[in-house]
Amino acid sequence: MASITFASAKQLRAIAEAIGEFVDEINFDFNSIATALTAQAMDASHICMVSLSLAMSLFSSIQGATSASFSDFSIISDFSGFSGPAPTTLGIHVPSLIRVLKCAGPDDSALLTSSGDTLKLAFMTDGDERSADVELKLMLIDTEKWSCEERLTEATFRMSSSLFARAMKDLSTLGSSVKFEFSSDELALTCDGTIGRARMRFKSQSQSQSQSQNQSVEEAQASFSLKALVSITKACCLAEDVTLHLVQGMPLRVEFDLDSISKLQYHLAPVNDDDDVVHEEEEL
Secondary structure (H helix, E strand, O other), X not given: OEEEEEOOHHHHHHHHHHHHOOOOEEEEEEOXXXXXXXXXXXXXXXXXXXXXXXXXXXXXXXXXXXXXXXXXXXXXXXXXXXXXXXXXXXXXXXXXXXXXXXXXXXXXXXXXXXEOOEEEEEEEOHHHOOEXXXXXXXXXXXXXXXXXXXXXXXXXXXXXXHHHHHHHHHHOOOOOEEEEEEOOOEEEEEEEEOOEEEEEEEEOOOOOOOOOOOEOOOOEEEEEEHHHHXXXXXXXXXXXXXXXXXXXXXXXXXXXXXXXXXXXXXXXXXXXXXXXXXXHHHHO
């Protein structure tokens, strides 16, 4: 049996909804170490990978992690530095988790307790004014693990999450893909659609900020699906800023920092501009 308490059920629901834009099933790996929860999954079309890492700071407590009925599941992560109970892997059906989390109040905490193939969620407010218990069936999900190592020569740009969300939604009214062009002092977004063309430019943050807080001087450009990018904006409510990372010919990494350690990341594969134009014409 494993027990873990999220300080905010509302935040957990927002995370689940952001993940659910791309995947229906995901393994939550719980540990009793600094990174308390990790999760990773690829969408069905293998266009976008979602990666989640939550630190202990987002939890009220984590106790008694064991492998429960999932002892035959092969955990790839290296836990050589782990002391105490074994980690727990919970197979979650994301749409069901979202429906269950809608039972929580805006100020509730969420206590998650696993036993066998069942996950019990208890929602509570301070002062015990209200409580609710819901049970959710767990799944045994066999999935791969992918490496998400940071790349030293990538182009990086940080901007307001609200500006990013607005830009993606506005550009999606014109076409189905957008070209990202990273330069030393700005990010340019270009959308060529059948009804018109739009170009947006975003200047870097204050030049007095350090490069690691702002953007790198590497240059790169590639086009990406606006439908997928609009889905990614579902996570914009989780962080004030979003950081974009790109290496030429590689997926775009869209990163939301939930705190100084916790992150929700999307790795979005580039699209071919010519194929995208054909797709737009077929839709018309």
